[in-house]
Amino acid sequence: MxxxxxxxxxxxxxxxxxxxxxxxxxxxxxxxxxxxxxxxxxxxxxxxxxxxxxxxxxxxxxxxxxxxxxxxxxxxxxxxxxxxxxxxxxxxxxxxxxxxxxxxxxxxxxxxxxxxxxxxxxxxxxxxxxxxxxxxxxxxxxxxxxxxxxxxxxxxxxxxxxxxxxxxxxxxxxxxxxxxxxxxxxxxxxxxxxxxxxxxxxxxxxxxxxxxxxxxxxxxxxxxxxxxxxxxxxxxxxxxxxxxxxxxxxxxxxxxxxxxxxxxxxxxxxxxxxxxxxxxxxxxxxxxxxxxxxxxxxxxxxxxxxxxxxxxxxxxxxxxxxxxxxxxxxxxxxxxQAEIKDKDERLVHRQALAGMLWNKQFYSYKVEQWLEGDPAMPEPPKERWTGRNSNWRQLYNDDVISVPDKWEFPWYAAWDLAFHCVTLAMVDPDFAKQQLLLLTEEWYMNPSGGFPAYEWAFGDVNPPVHAGAVYRVFKLDASIKGKKDYFFLEALFHKLLINFTWWVNRKDNSGSNIFEGGFLGLDNIGVFDRSSPLPEGMREEQADATSWMAVYALNMLHIALELATFNKVYTGMATKFFEHFMYIAGAMANMGEGDSGLWDEEDEFFYDQLRMTDNSIVKLKIKSMVGLIPLFAVEVISKKTLEDNPVFEKHMSWFLRHRPDLAMLVSRWYEEGKENKHLLSLLRGHRMKRILSRMLDETTFLSDYGVRSLSKEYHDHPYVIKQKDTELTLKYAPGESDSYTYGGNSNWRGPIWLQMNFLIIESLRKFHYFYSDDFRIEYPTGSSNFISLKEAGTELACRLLKIFLKDENGKRAVFGNNEKYQKDPHFADLILFHEYFHGDSGKGIGASHQTGWTGLVANLIKMKNSNP
Structure with missing residues (x-):
């Protein structure tokens, strides 16, 4: 030590x-x-x-x-x-x-x-x-x-x-x-x-x-x-x-x-x-x-x-x-960095972690006092009591918190923080655990069960990634310390259960297991602002919101099974989340007679859709990150796990016998993988292959520097939707935002976001864990080169690392064409960790110091140099 x-x-x-x-x-x-x-x-x-x-x-x-x-x-x-x-x-x-x-x-x-x-x-x-x-x-x-x-x-x-x-x-x-x-x-x-x-x-x-x-x-x-x-x-x-x-x-x-x-x-x-x-x-x-x-x-x-x-x-x-x-x-x-041999990788890795550690901030915000004002100061205007964050009066923050960056985002953000902790756990797992616990405290969470999104609007909805971060940090902490912190996992599970219930009650208005999360951090990826209210009676049924909830259910299932190893009372909770995942999987595939769900058979892709007042459906056929998020809903359960939890296996088997319609929707549940493993996924083999085929196509999603957030096909042929006298257009924009949505500083219309690519790589590795090397995919699509799913994840990680690492000419893509950055010895090794990256050139754009989630490059370097 x-x-x-x-x-x-x-x-x-x-x-x-x-x-x-x-x-x-x-x-x-x-x-x-x-x-x-x-x-x-x-x-x-x-x-x-x-x-x-x-x-x-x-x-x-x-x-x-x-x-x-x-x-x-x-x-x-x-x-x-x-x-x-x-x-x-x-x-x-x-x-x-x-x-x-x-x-x-x-x-x-x-x-x-x-x-x-x-x-x-x-x-x-x-x-x-x-x-x-x-x-x-x-x-x-x-x-x-x-x-x-x-x-x-x-x-x-x-x-x-x-x-x-x-x-x-x-x-x-x-x-x-x-x-x-x-x-x-x-x-x-x-x-x-x-x-x-x-x-x-x-x-x-x-x-x-x-x-x-x-x-x-x-x-x-x-x-x-x-x-x-x-x-x-x-x-x-x-x-x-x-x-x-x-x-x-x-x-x-x-x-x-x-x-x-x-x-x-x-x-x-x-x-x-x-x-x-x-x-x-x-x-x-x-x-x-x-x-x-x-x-x-x-x-x-x-x-x-x-x-x-x-x-x-x-x-x-x-x-x-x-x-x-x-x-x-x-x-x-x-x-x-013992496993990292490349000098440049070590430099980028260390600076990424330095940015994560510098971007801690004392954050004080006591909403009740902020609303009412201070005794020695003038009384705030009455409008505050019905304005921003007025229904978060319980929020009492007075802690050191990891923030995305301390200039452009000098406040914590719920889903950013989850990704921060996955990186921070590499160097300080106790701090990572403390941060994840912090957001679930009663003086942070809304009494209704919602997590505070971020300072500008605590009530906004971010993707529910907290549970995934909790389980990742739990495992990393155990690998570092040689023992499992069940107190941490159990404490978080109970709070996450409240938040999961909040999602079910607040974001599934029809009770159909199709979710309408709204904003979900995806800014202006859609043809319209997804956080804006639709005409009365209409609702947007979201492929990403529904997929995130499937991910949430699987994460909770995995946590419950882990907890059941020392307290069998959690077996029942594992059954609950298994069944909930199955219902979501069924809803995404087929929500009722004559309803094809969120999967489009013609295009073989997942889309958001508008459900109109007469219950008819308009599919928003946009090939974007929204349709790739179903990949994230994947977990593998080993035969040993089932043997250690016989009550769970009994309840699960009963459910599958009585709901064969749902069992058939989940990827080959009845077919054991290598080493007697079982796969839970939203994607059966064919659907997974079709999504991967699009994702790994260099004419659509796959860039030299990672997976784009919007298919490049919309560059010359924008997506257009007409609603009465209104025409809405969506065009591929690989660099800075061309929209004023959310202040115009956000862009999901083509750039590469590291955290979404990180989840894609993790999912590919999970699929590989089940399918092994026998399952091969074409990489890139149309190349006639077939590799394993794990190799595809590694290749994708290498593309992402090309953003930061020097190429054969000594240049870093993150610097773009700036000669001062590229060649000056007093600049060339000073790495910036931007919010996102140009979809075609890899140039850094957006917030320039957002190691908050771009710090995940440290995880990618570690992943590339290890062999789990």
Whole structure:
């Protein structure tokens, strides 16, 4: 067991971590408007002057796990109109494809206890082009690419600083900080490096009276006092100027009313840039910064060392501890990557996991308090009580949570989180389990049984993937620790049972076992917005919603059978979910006399359909990811499992004898596979072959970089549906979204999404586990090359990895045609994990730091190099 693994077993090591958001402005929880216009109520321009209610933001920020105290980096190149204290980006209305961060930063390394972390921020030496980025993107349509920071030319002559921020823990309450600035230009350049420390303001709202404090004790040190913290000092090794102000809103600037202090939150900004009298001469406050005004020679570097600690001096062991933590991080990843031999795969794998670990955030949102407002603040508008999230008054979040990314998605999302945990469990299974449990707590779940979807609308419906993540994490945890955590599995099963019942009661309006999930995370894949209400009496019966529920039933069946190994009372629950899966399978195939179900015999594909008021059906014949999701509903039950659960086998056999119509719909239940295994699947052999034939066809779904979300056949021949005087069109769009649905920043009309491909690969492996190598499929379709299902999954994984790994010319598809990214040694190995990827070129698009589910590339690399 290496040193980091030992720390994972010790309490307290995760108290301090990368828990500061990249963006607090523009979030729902800071929005107190009547109309819920979050992007307008708080802005980037306001952020430097406004005290936040629910959380904090910063560059390379860290905090304790309740975010009482925060530390982050500020910079000034002596050209900008403001300090660079937070990342800049476009709001949903400003971006031609929705919200978009316009900065260059990279998460390079991290251990699960945050004992060592490293990130990089690239800062231009010329004035940052805030307004130009807004104007250029405003002038571009949805058919054009976004205007990025690199497009401004500010990096063309390498006139920028590479700012590396590293953290190493000497102990639980002892955090060593190293900031190394490289001047990449061929001439000397100056800047201010301004490490900043502040208390989150919890005293001004009228709910807490206690106010912490910090003050200067000598030229090298700041002392802190907070009843909730053991950390008491920030020491510097150099001679930067120590500056103080208060973490209080500048009311004069924002609202033209009197300030409570002459030294408000933006006091340090105004002092450094304008020489204003806005820092406290008494050398005390609730926000402090150490200002280093430095000049770095051409191609030179400068290092700053600080220590946030419970010790009263800087000490002499700084370099020793840093070296030790770096070596321990290397040892941890060397053990984790023992099977991964390729150097580039190891680099991508490690950076993917670094992004996952950096994208943890302290998330505070107490909806009851948010709705009613705070005693010392103006009363919120009455509209809030019937507006966004008003029926989630039980929601009381105050935890460190894994988020998709901390700028474009600085909030948790239910189905994203499930995928996060599958990756996080590789390095920290206890944290993964805690996160999965968190979402099922009473102060998270709605009393009705629904999971909170995400901050913008907790009541939206995401695919029910939680149970699948629970079982994956349970198995991975057991493989790492050598024992099964039945307490975790049992606790989750009971909460999942409530959520499953919610789905059955809320999303199957006709009781037909055909589900109408609505949005389901698939954004604008359909010909119309699936979350919008249909005319009265009509409903959309969804192939994906129904398939997800079949997956849910199979996951619950598998969990129940696992639990039955130590408590036979769960045998009955296994029977319940077996039967429920059978009913869903039957409904998808044939819902009644004259009804062919969601499978279309002519096209041999699954489609959504509209059920009209007269009970007639209009099939939405769109070949999209919706029709591939039935592949995910597959599980294999071994003969040994049935022998260990004879009551379940008896009940199952009775059901199959009495419902042969349903038994025949499930893939060869009566035919045992190799090693006496049985297959449960929505797809019989023929249907599976037909779907795989389409999915693996390079003229439709299969790209060089994975499976597209929409068939390419709609590129030249869009899908059109006419309803009375309305004509709706759906066209293949392999890159950015051409639709304003969901703000226009989402696109399921052709790009590659890693998490859906991950589930496809898993399903292929499950089918192979049953069918073995004897079952061969043509790959790609039309090639006359036949391989096993497992080999097909591996080939698909390799296509996905081509997005990130260097090709024979040393280029990465994720970078597109950007020569700076591809060839510059200071860019070429800095990986971005985008939200999705171009369906034809593999270029990264969408949110640029969404390791939330693109971090699954780490699982794919591990899968490719193992042989389960």
């Amino acid at each position: 290496n040193a980091e693994q030992k720390r994972l077993e010790q309490p307290g090591w995760k108290k301090w971590g990368s828990y500061v958001s990249d963006r607090q402005w523009g979030t729902v929880r800071e929005d107190y408007s009547a109309n819920g216009a979050s992007w307008d109520y708080t802005t980037h321009d306001m952020a430097r002057s406004k005290t936040w209610r629910w959380g904090e933001e910063g560059i390379a920020g860290i905090s304790d796990d309740k975010q009482n105290l925060c530390f982050s980096l500020a910079l000034w190149n002596k050209k900008d109109p403001i300090l660079k204290e937070r990342y800049f980006g476009l709001t949903n209305q400003q971006g031609n494809h929705g919200e978009d961060v316009k900065e260059l930063y990279y998460y390079l390394d991290a251990t699960p206890t945050h004992s060592y972390m490293k990130m990089l921020y690239k800062y231009p030496q010329q004035e940052y082009p805030y307004q130009r980025l807004i104007d250029e993107n405003a002038a571009r349509g949805k058919d054009e690419e976004e205007f990025e920071l690199l497009d401004t030319g500010l990096f063309d002559e390498n006139k920028y600083f590479d700012v590396f921020v590293e953290y190493a823990k000497g102990d639980i309450e002892d955090i060593l900080i190293k900031i190394t600035v490289h001047n990449r230009a061929d001439e000397a350049a100056s800047l201010h490096v301004i490490p900043t420390l502040w208390f989150r303001n919890i005293w001004v709202w009228g709910r807490h009276n206690y106010k912490p404090a910090m003050w200067q004790i000598d030229k090298q040190s700041i002392q802190l006092k907070d009843e909730a913290l053991a950390v008491q000092y920030l020491h510097q090794q150099g001679n930067g100027r120590i500056l103080f102000c208060e973490n209080e809103t500048n009311n004069v600037r924002l609202y033209n009313v009197a300030n409570k202090t002459p030294y408000p939150k933006d006091g340090i900004n105004d002092y450094i840039i304008h020489g204003a009298n806005t820092i406290n001469p008494g050398k005390e406050g609730t926000k402090a910064a150490i200002d280093y005004d430095i000049t770095i020679p051409a191609q030179g570097e400068y290092t700053i060392a600080l220590r946030l600690t419970d010790k009263d001096n800087f000490g002499t062991d700084f370099d020793t501890i840093f070296e030790q933590r770096i070596n321990e991080a290397n040892a941890f990843y060397n053990d984790l």
